[in-house]
Each structure stands twice: as structure tokens, then as C-alpha cells.
Amino acid sequence: xxxxxxxxxxxxxxxxxxxxxxxxxxxxxxxxxxxxxxxxxxxxxxxxxxxxxxxxxxxxxxxxxxxxxxxxxxxxxxxxxxxxxxxxxxxxxxxxxxxxxxxxxxxxxxxxxxxxxxxxxxxxxxxxxxxxxxxxxxxxxxxxxxxxxxxxxxxxxxxxxxxxxxxxxxxxxxxxxxxxxxxxxxxxxxxxxxxxxxxxxxxxxxxxxxxxxxxxxxxxxxxxxxxxxxxxxxxxxxxxxxxxxxxxxxxxxxxxxxxxxxxxxxxxxxxxxxxxxxxxxxxxxxxx
Amino acid sequence: xxxxxxxxxxxxxxxxxxxxxxxxxxxxxxxxxxxxxxxxxxxxxxxxxxxxxxxxxxxxxxxxxxxxxxxxxxxxxxxxxxxxxxxxxxxxxxxxxxxxxxxxxxxxxxxxxxxxxxxxxxxxxxxxxxxxxxxxxxxxxxxxxxxxxxxxxxxxxxxxxxxxxxxxxxxxxxxxxxxxxxxxxxxxxxxxxxxxxxxxxxxxxxxxxxxxxxxxxxxxxxxxxxxxxxxxxxxxxxxxxxxxxxxxxxxxxxxxxxxxxxxxxxxxxxxxxxxxxxxxxxxxxxxx
Numbered sequence: 001x002x003x004x005x006x007x008x009x010x011x012x013x014x015x016x017x018x019x020x021x022x023x024x025x026x027x028x029x030x031x032x033x034x035x036x037x038x039x040x041x042x043x044x045x046x047x048x049x050x051x052x053x054x055x056x057x058x059x060x061x062x063x064x065x066x067x068x069x070x071x072x073x074x075x076x077x078x079x080x081x082x083x084x085x086x087x088x089x090x091x092x093x094x095x096x097x098x099x100x101x102x103x104x105x106x107x108x109x110x111x112x113x114x115x116x117x118x119x120x121x122x123x124x125x126x127x128x129x130x131x132x133x134x135x136x137x138x139x140x141x142x143x144x145x146x147x148x149x150x151x152x153x154x155x156x157x158x159x160x161x162x163x164x165x166x167x168x169x170x171x172x173x174x175x176x177x178x179x180x181x182x183x184x185x186x187x188x189x190x191x192x193x194x195x196x197x198x199x200x201x202x203x204x205x206x207x208x209x210x211x212x213x214x215x216x217x218x219x220x221x222x223x224x225x226x227x228x229x230x231x232x233x234x235x236x237x238x239x240x241x242x243x244x245x246x247x248x249x250x251x252x253x254x255x256x257x258x259x260x261x262x263x264x265x266x267x268x269x270x271x272x273x274x275x276x277x278x279x280x281x282x283x284x285x286x287x288x
Numbered sequence: 289x290x291x292x293x294x295x296x297x298x299x300x301x302x303x304x305x306x307x308x309x310x311x312x313x314x315x316x317x318x319x320x321x322x323x324x325x326x327x328x329x330x331x332x333x334x335x336x337x338x339x340x341x342x343x344x345x346x347x348x349x350x351x352x353x354x355x356x357x358x359x360x361x362x363x364x365x366x367x368x369x370x371x372x373x374x375x376x377x378x379x380x381x382x383x384x385x386x387x388x389x390x391x392x393x394x395x396x397x398x399x400x401x402x403x404x405x406x407x408x409x410x411x412x413x414x415x416x417x418x419x420x421x422x423x424x425x426x427x428x429x430x431x432x433x434x435x436x437x438x439x440x441x442x443x444x445x446x447x448x449x450x451x452x453x454x455x456x457x458x459x460x461x462x463x464x465x466x467x468x469x470x471x472x473x474x475x476x477x478x479x480x481x482x483x484x485x486x487x488x489x490x491x492x493x494x495x496x497x498x499x500x501x502x503x504x505x506x507x508x509x510x511x512x513x514x515x516x517x518x519x520x521x522x523x524x525x526x527x528x529x530x531x532x533x534x535x536x537x538x539x540x541x542x543x544x545x546x547x548x549x550x551x552x553x554x555x556x557x558x559x560x561x562x563x564x565x566x567x568x569x570x571x572x573x574x575x576x
Binding site: 125145188193196200202203204206211212215218221233236239245246252253263272273278280281285 | 413414415432433435461463465470473474476477478480481482483484485486487488489490491492494496497498499500501502503504505506507508509510511512513514515516517519520521523524527530531533534536537538539540541542543544545548549551553556557559560561562563564566567568569570571572573
């Protein structure tokens, strides 16, 4: 399929990400509806004209209208939802998600799914410090990264449609990765960084820190305000990869600690030169 | 002393911080001159009207004019400078610095200083990713923290004058700490965060990271571009305190690693709730 103006889209789970999808897609001219057990979320989006219609409980006739369904749910609820409700979905519909991990979602989904439906995983790398529909904002996608995670079970057509979705949403950079490579990358880039921020923010009594800090502490702990339900689930579901990345970091941190303890300035400087170099490459990648 | 419009100010070391001082103080109506072995730094500041005059080599008559001298030098060069050149300084002058560590500077300075001069330590908590006079900008002080670090050898008058300097420069929050407490705080808030950023940026081969990262990795590694000469010196000079803070962090990080390895979601969530709470307090402190 290809996303056309008459493609009807359903967002399942209208929280921060789901509602931001709804806003972006509605403003691009699509007919977007929502499904969320919390009726206030649906009402809020309809009042803002981000959704054309919505339901707060399962309604087979309603669900059967849509060509594209986007799941913006916690990982563990996604599979249950499909098992119970896929019977309502229109034949030929394309399904995708917004989950921050892919191995634990993609294969199970593709395993249980009806043969006339297709699921393709995607990870919109956007978010905010605060969760919930009230913080929804289509601008969080601007220039951000969108990762499509196809498996051998996916058709080229679905991969292209999913990339097209990322592009319509306004993402700046759309790439594909296998679910395995995705989860390893995310363990490093996102989960490890949250582990660091949480550890740093809680490792001592913090008295009047704000009066004495420069930008660095603020930068490193911005993500220490964290949704504990979601992140403890993400950490648990990606445990193997996350532990690997945590160990890479600990080893490097301990190496630097040893140089400092030994007063080995030459080795410290080498590591800092490497770090400066790596960060410059990172900046170039972003601009490219 | 109190800073008046006729207080003549000398900046020794016209790099990023020194030149930003010069710019801010000149624009506030003070007569500011500079001393820097690099004549280009002096010329650049004079061309920008940030300095009224300057020298690139020691000139006793020149140095003897100033009521307030600000040293914006590497820690190890400051003491040498004073030993060799304090003979030129006007009796009654007040001396201060911008060094990022205080124990290693303040006591030695006060020890060798002539009795008719007074040195009071200060740490302007502002900087940029890039160093050098070309990046100077008085706006880096806006809203930032300025820490005065008096010892029992300091007069109340000097403490007030130093605070006044911070205020004139535009700092948002001016506090005092003992040199000991300062160095411990800085070990945590600034040195540890740089150790984390350098370790994170160098702990693995980074291929195409930018295409897959959200904001968190970018935030945590912004300070991974680092002046290796300065920071390896700062780490070495504050080794005892820095190692303590690194160990606090490692312990907490390892605790979180254990929770993840054991799938102990309850303990993970507790730590995240604490981290969210601490970071909210930090934000309040900043607004206050």
C-alpha cells in the first residue's frame, strides 16, 4: 500500500506520542481516528481537531474502517490487543507501532497476525520529559530520527509505506535496521544514557546543587525525570543488550578512573582527544 | 575596596573567559586592560573595544596602574606569575581569579602574597564547548553561577567586592563556599560529568550513531568535546575529591545494573522515582 489522502488511519493509544501522530497526520490532510481506554484522551484530541472521531472501548465496526493502524502502546499490551482484536481489522490493512524496543514486539506480532494483514515495526525517536496527551506536539518529530525495523516477513511495499509515514510525520532522518541491531543501538544510545542519568541524579544527597552547577550537570540529568513504569519495562525487555552496553561503559569509566588515580595525564589526554574527535564526527553525522 | 567607575581593572590571560570578562566590564563603563603573552589575543580585544590597552610581555609600569587584577590562567601558571611579578602591583590592590579549582590556588596564593595585597578566589561557572578569545561572549555569564571562595585570611570588604564583581559581570546567582567544599562540589557537578561524557563517547566504535540517536545521547556527550590540557590538569589537581565522587557514581550505577540483571523492577522503579524527585528539586532550585 501507499499512503494516499483517502487512507484512513487509526491511532491506538492516544498519549504523548499517539496524539502527536494524530496532530501531524490530521494537519497533513488524513482522516485520523483514535482508540484509547481513557475517554478524556480521546475528547482532548477531538477538541483540538487532531482526531476526526474516537472510541474509548473496543468497537469492531469502528476498527474495521482503517487502512493503517498505528499502535502507541506499552510493549506488553500490544500483543494482547492484537490477539483479541485483530478479527475486526480490515483485510489488507498495514499495522505499525511506536515501541522503543523491537525484538520483543516485531516477531511475536508477525507470528500471531492474520495472513492478510502486515505488521512492520518502527521507532520514532522523539519524546519529551513529560508524558501524556497534554504534552503532545507534532514538532517533536521535526528533524528527529525514525527507524523502520523490517524482518524477512515484510514486503517491500510495507517498508516503503512505513518510511513514507515517517516522512509525512516530519522526521528528519529515516533509516532501517534489523530488530536486533536496533535493540543494541537503543541499549547504547538511549537506555544506557538513562541509566547514567538516573545513577548520577541519585548517587548522593543533593543539597543546593542548582546554585553551584554549570550546564553540564543539567545536561546530563535532564532525562533523570523518567517514567518509571515504562522504562523499567524497557530495561527488562532488553536486558541482555543493555547489560552489554552498561559493561562497555563501566570498563571505560574505570579505565579513566585508573588514569586519574595514577596521575597518568598522558593517557587521560589521549582519551579526551579521542572523545573530542568522536563527538565531532557525531556532530557531522547530524548535519549530513 | 568597592568597585567604582574609576577602578582600573587588569585581566591577565585573555582567552575565552578573560576576554568575556573584558567585554562585560568595559561595556559596564570600567577601564579594562589586558596582559597576555599572545599579542593576537590583546589585539583582537582592542579591535573589539573590549580592552582599552594591553601588553604581551611583562611591563612593571603598566601592571602598577591597576586596582583590581583578575587572573584567567591555568592553575599552575598563576602562582609562578605572582611570585615573579607581584613586586609591580599597586599597594592595596585586590586580586581574584577564575580557576575551576580553589584549594590548589587560594592557599598558595595567599601564602606567597605581599601583605599589602589581597587575593580572593572566585569561580565563574560559565564556559563554552570551544576555547579561545574568538569565542568570547559576555552573555555566557547571564543567569550562570558565580562562586566566591573566601578563607579566614580574607577581609569582609574583599568578599563583598568580589561578589560585586560577579554581579557586574551579569551572573544570576552568587554564592560563597569554602575552597574545600567548592572542590568537592565541582568534583561532583562538573568533573564527574565530564568523566562520564568522555567515557560514554569513547566506550565503543561509533558508526553512524547520529542517525539513530535521540536527544539523550546528544545531551550527555555535548561536553565530550573537551580541552584535554586543561581538564587533565583539573582532574589531577582535584584527584582525591574526584575519585570519591566517581566511586559514589559507580556504586549507584552498579546497583542499577544489578537490579536490571536480576529483573528487579520494583527496585528499578524506586530508583527512578527518586531520580525524578531529585531532578524536580534541582529545577526548582534553578528557578528560585
